[in-house]
């Protein structure tokens with residue numbers, strides 16, 4: 001095929017695929033659409049009713065532009081932006097507004113909620129000038145699709161028994177539940193001839209435990225008394241995108257709720273690299289840090305020296321299982337820097 005034919009083929013292909021696309025601005029641009037790739041150290045999803053100011057917030061906090069407007073459903077797809085804070089790259093997703101009934105598929109509810117399930121943190125954005133009901137309604141929509149906000153995942157473990165049947169073990173004293181009740185629940189709820197794996201998928205897979213920050217926007221338009229009430233609600237932050245009120249605090253709280261740690265690496269006889277640093281999750285061990293640097297590090301690892309709040313004395317010689325703390329400095333790893 002000659003070059004001109006190739007071009008003409010490509011043009012045909014483009015005009016054909018364009019027709020199938022949503023009539024949204026930027027659709028087809030790499031990184032847009034609902035199946036945005038995860039990138040960075042953590043993902044935050046903006047969930048809220050239409051016109052609460054989600055896109056305005058994305059525009060304020062990131063370098064990405066998302067159309068904002070005084071009409072509902074301005075945003076029709078998922079628009080990713082990036083917040084750089086404390087050495088971490090946080091992916092912030094602007095999403096279409098959802099409405100009551102979203103969980104049953106109203107509007108783009110299903111797609112929006114599917115994205116919410118992939119987030120490390122949900123920022124539920126609310127309009128401070130609107131009824132207090134909004135928060136409750138949105139919580140209900142998310143609950144309806146199995147998203148549990150700000151709940152710990154119950155420590156329950158299932159194992160398939162070779163011989164079939166159910167055996168029941170509790171390692172703590174149960175005050176709400178007993179074996180007989182478990183048996184009856186299982187008995188009553190299975191209405192189809194499903195396999196063991198399908199059943200376990202349902203018990204384990206259906207629920208998603210995600211942290212949620214409640215953010216009331218447009219506080220420029222309410223009274224101080226109303227503002228004071230909202231600010232005292234649980235896990236709540238009050239902001240104004242338009243007046244730039246409290247946005248720095250919001251970023252800081254997003255960082256805190258993501259439970260990220262920043263640690264610094266140091267070579268022997270040198271100062272630590274306080275500009276770079278590595279981002280890991282709270283609870284991470286030296287082994288996790290090794291993995292964050294390079295897969296092969298664990299094999300070569302003998303010990304590390306750690307300075308910081310995780311140690312009894314500074315420096316302390318530690319092994320792979322040592323749990324690190326925010327701002328710790330670690331020496332003793334070959335530094336093949338992967339992160340930018």
Ligand SMILES: Nc1nc2c(ncn2[C@@H]2O[C@H](COP(=O)(O)OP(=O)(O)OP(=O)(O)O)[C@@H](O)[C@H]2O)c(=O)[nH]1
Nearest residue numbers: 050051052053054055056069073074075097241242
């Ligand atoms: N008074 C006031 N208005 C704001 C504030 N932030 C955003 N707005 C206005 O609220 C309207 C909606 O803003 P958007 O950012 O488009 O809201 P959205 O939540 O992205 O809306 P959809 O994409 O349609 O769901 C716009 O007219 C904004 O100018 C604020 O802090 N105060």
Ligand SMILES: [K+]
Nearest residue numbers: 051069071074
């Ligand atoms: K809007």
Ligand SMILES: [Mg+2]
Nearest residue numbers: 054055074075
């Ligand atoms: Mg929007």
